[in-house]
Amino acid sequence: MFSKIKTCATAKEIWEKLTQIYEGNDKTKENKIRVAQQKYELIKMREGETMAEFDERFSAVVIELIGLGKEYSNRELALKVMRALPREWDI
Template identity: 65%
Template sequence: MITDGPMKILNVNTATATIKGAPQMIEKNMSEWTAEDKMKANLDNVAKDILYKTLDKNMFAKIKTCTNAKEIWENLTQLCEGNYQTKENKLTAAIQKFENDKIKPGETLTEFDERFIGIIIELISLGKYYSNREISLKVMRALPKE
């Protein structure tokens, strides 16, 4: 439902010939739906309900005009992740944070570690991975000389 959109209940069109060996399909009238067809048609409502239940009031207000689960998902993806340019900007900023990170005066190793791990998690969520060796070297460079 999220990737393809609402399911259409189709029936073979017996009034027309087959196209390239495959029968032509037309949408089935609701009066002809079986119990299984009704369940399939309701899957979009189930997906919408799941998405609605995971959102807070602020996010719900931004997607409440969407008509199907696919549209809701696309809007949420755009709102949360942004477009390609936004993702690239976020990645560039996170890489700069990683490369420029140093332990601050008066900061404990635990505080530095928490902040540094937050940067690593942000990078991973944006698709940038560093090897353990690269991370270890960066930590060593971030420590004060004394």
């Protein structure tokens, strides 16, 4: 990492370089959002997966989206989880 910022003369330049490295430009950020939203839309509980395992996967996707500036209400998240459960969970 140091090799990427060692030529920066000011803290501002270092910050901008680190931001570019980790967040990317606007196009990169849009692509990251698109990929994360696709993961969110397609997520389903896998056969043999426990609820805890599914919750961990689902939470990771939601946290990724929040980090990219996309948030969902608790109601939206609850509905998504219910739709992601297999038929055996139907009442």
